[in-house]
Amino acid sequence: MTHTTKNDPVRAGLDRRGFLRRAGLLAGAGTVLPLLGAAAGPTASAAGTADGDPDQLFQAGEFAAAGRIYARQLHRDPGNAHAAGQLGYIDLLSNRFTRAEHLLGRAQRLAPDDMTVRRRLADCFVRQDLLARAAPLLPAAQAEQLASVDGTPYAVDGPQATRVPFLDVDPLPQVRGAVNGGAPATFVLDTGAMGLTLTTDAAQEAGLAPVSSTAVTINGRTVTTYLGVVRTLRLGEFELHNVPVSWTDGSIMAFPDGTVTAGTLGTALFYHFLTTIDYRGRALVLRRKTPAQQRAFRAEAARTALRPQPLWLAGDHLPCTPGMLGGYGPRVAVIDSGTLDCGLNTSAANAERAGIPVDWDHPIPVNGGTATVYPATAARMSIGAAVAHDVPGTVGPTPWEGLTGFDLLGNFTHDFFKPFAVTFDYTAMHLFVG
Missing domain, CATH: 2.40.70.10 (Acid Proteases)
Known part of the structure; x- marks a missing residue:
């Protein structure tokens, strides 16, 4: 099933000097579990109080100070959806999931049409691999992808930790990985990417069938991004199971020197581990979060x-x-x-x-x-x-x-x-x- 959305071209990030531009992919969107079509920032504004303006403090990155004022505002006015939503996002920034879920859920009940709050509440569940709770909050294409995950996302077989040597550190770190039991291929490490992204060729070689798709406009060009689930992803001594994945119609991923890679590994994968990107030692180290x-x-x-x-x-x-x-x-x-x-x-x-x-x-x-x-x-x-x-x-x-x-x-x-x-x-x- 295909779903259409528009993406602000700025969401694609800065030009990767021909790499992601040729891939037709977004840096940080159109990847694993993308929340496409969601609003990017707060949809309401709270007036300043004698405590100071918490929105200004939040905007400046003074999260603790802003949080204290939002909490006082919410105590004085339990119906203040903006204060609840912002306070919930501050907790989500630090993965304080219980508090974030409570506050974002409260904000959503108070302002059910606030798409920013809806997106953040969905992400609160996605980060905890509570995909069934996230799905109703997401656009249809992403909801279908989450519903198709059969088992625990990112389930791991293997030792307590694994070290995956870099093939090279430039122009970006590259490691070998294998999808669905196939031959090892080259993957790029990129914390600005959402999770596992493949090229069209790599998806075909892995025998992937899309669960859903979405039309995305990037720099004035409309492309189709396909969403699916990888049965296995082998990295070093780890074998990961049930990994959400995306690939874009006709995409390739080539470095300026012509090197073609199979895809990217990004933050949604990294946050399932205690992750070290060791540029100096030229290796990716993944430790279980025990x-x-x-x-x-x-x-x-x-x-x-x-x-x-x-x-x-x-x-x-x-x-x-x-x-x-x-x-x-x-x-x-x-x-x-x-x-x-x-x-x-x-x-x-x-x-x-x-x-x-x-x-x-x-x-x-x-x-x-x-x-x-x-x-x-x-x-x-x-x-x-x-x-x-x-x-x-x-x-x-x-x-x-x-x-x-x-x-x-x-x-x-x-x-x-x-x-x-x-x-x-x-x-x-x-x-x-x-």
């Missing part, structure tokens, strides 16, 4: 003086953490790791605040020519004690704010992380970079 694995990793981090940073999961798949550009910050930055030949995407306003010089004489068309960015180099950028110097980047329109619902310092991406190992702990909601 107390023993958590303790072992934290002990290892303590021995190397690796300090945790806050981790938020915004929208339905975008990891965020405090970052700094030079002496500006800390402010919330997004981690969409899949931008080629780049370590930073930020706005002109943030570049000016951080004192980053911009090469305005050499514009770069992106998103199929619908937008323009400009080269820039960050003399210093950092997450906690992880510091990188002279990082190449771009300045111009940034799409991530529309997906997260709050202001961002920018996107910290591939070239920034190359000297480091990056661990995403979606249980304790900590990020480790070092």
Whole structure:
């Protein structure tokens, strides 16, 4: 069954220098369990009070301060749908699922037509693999995909952890994986992608039949994205079962050097594990999210003086953490790791605040020519004690704010992380970079 929706071209993210553009795929949409057609930001606004304006605090990434005021507003006015919805989203950012479900459910009952609240409540269930509860909240194509998952999503056979060596770290990290018992193929790691995405050829080779499909408009071109479920996905010593997947009609995924890959692995897969993308050691490390694995990793981090940073999961798949550009910050930055030949995407306003010089004489068309960015180099950028110097980047329109619902310092991406190992702990909601 086919369902039609329109996608804002900015949702496609910045141009991947021919990689995702040739794939006809979205960076962070049209992938596993995409919530297509949902509103991107709050649909209502709460007036400021004597406590201050919680919307302004939330927009600035001051989530705890905003949450305290939203809570007081909700206490004074139990019918305040906006306060309930925002407070629920703040809990969802930190995977506090019980509170998020309660508050987002309350907001939905108070404002049943609020599609943002509906999308966030669905994501609260999806993150917990409660797909039957998420399905009624989703567009028909995604609901059909979830209903077709027979068994536990991302069920794992294998040891407690596995290490999958990189084939290469550039232009993006690549590992070998096998779908439905087929031959091993090359997959790209990209935290800005939703989950498992395949090319058309890879989907055909795996014998996949779509459960549903949706027509998506990207940069003025309408393509069909197919949704299905992979029986098995082998990564290292792990065999994953019941993995939602998407592929786009006629898509290929080729790097600028002509290397063709089979698909991407993204955040919806990564948040099922204690995941390390070890750029320095050139490997993907997946650990089961057990107390023993958590303790072992934290002990290892303590021995190397690796300090945790806050981790938020915004929208339905975008990891965020405090970052700094030079002496500006800390402010919330997004981690969409899949931008080629780049370590930073930020706005002109943030570049000016951080004192980053911009090469305005050499514009770069992106998103199929619908937008323009400009080269820039960050003399210093950092997450906690992880510091990188002279990082190449771009300045111009940034799409991530529309997906997260709050202001961002920018996107910290591939070239920034190359000297480091990056661990995403979606249980304790900590990020480790070092």
